[in-house]
Amino acid sequence: MAVSSVHLEADAYLVCITHALSTEREEVMGLLIGEVDEQHVSHVSAVIMLRRSDKRPDRVEISPEQLSDASTKAEMLAKELDRPMRVLGWYHSHPHITVWPSHVDVRTQAMYQMLDPGFIGLIFSVFNEDKITKQNRVQVTCFQSVNYGGDYGPPQYERVEVPLHIVPSAGIGSTALDALVELPRILCLEEGEAYGQTTQDGDLDLLTKIQNASVYTKCLCHIMEVMSGPLIQALENRLKMNKFRMEQLTQRREDLKQQLRSLKTS
Known part of the structure; x- marks a missing residue:
């Protein structure tokens, strides 16, 4: 993997959770902004929420135009903070279902990694009731895709979990x-x-x-x-x-x- 671990700042995590909990009927999505250090650790410090043109309960898509706009916003943020900020990955929600990525998510992640090997994916499972406690719980996972099909056979993508750490912040930036x-x-x-x-x-x-x-x-x-x-x-x-x-x-x-x-x- 091109990423050893991911450090997600608490205020950015708050934005992701709030966005994921905004609807339980369809999935929502956004892009992660931050920087990568010399140890290949991705530091996510900002989030860009994306507007959905086609709301679906089981799928989200990010258009090339949205990626381009996000890159422009990352450049503006880099100038404002005087730090090398860029688009590091994407996130989306899984309302009422497991936190693990579907085969469509894994293929989508693989497509993004063709453009950037360090691209990461976050999934937030929300409105998912625990069978024991009967309470709704929120789960999050960070993943990348790996092709186990080899160089000559058809691609066989599988998810690989990336260690995720929520970094405390003094307040909401x-x-x-x-x-x-x-x-x-x-x-x-x-x-x-x-x-x-x-x-x-x-x-x-x-x-x-x-x-x-x-x-x-x-x-x-x-x-x-x-x-x-x-x-x-x-x-x-x-x-x-x-x-x-x-x-x-x-x-x-x-x-x-x-x-x-x-x-x-x-």
Whole structure:
């Protein structure tokens, strides 16, 4: 393997999990941004969520245009952070099914590795009930594809697990925060595109048009209820916590100044 292990920063992991939990009906996908060190360790520090043009419950596809746009964003991020950032891999969700990649996932991963041998794949299994505890659990795996078919026979791709480590972070970085705020907009755009396709059919009767508009409105309200509302509340709670922390640090600074003045006078 071209990658020895993967270090995923906690705030990037939060973005991936939030995106995966945004829907339990179809798979979601995105791209991983970061850098590779001399020990062939991939450090993932940013995530780019991708808008799905075709929502399917069991498959996701990344277009060449999306890869090109992601590479451009990685270059912009590299200039902003003054670090050699690039696209390191992709991630997608498995709602209600196992975390292990399907044969389609393994072939897709192999195709990406033809372009970049260090390309990695992450899969997040969500809304999958544990048979013993009867509770939903979240699982994640990191993998690459290896061809065991040899150089002369037909390709026989199999998954190979890559060690994954979640690296703690002091807080949510600006890149991760921008991605979280972007998520409701992406979901609304996807619903808008799906609704726009129904309006292109001029032969629909009035009752069908009203039904389609009602479903579209319901989907938008659902996004506001399960995504926008909790996200705003979480950000407000974090803002409140940060203000409280700032007050503590300010008080601590004043105490240290007072101790310093006491030492000087004594």
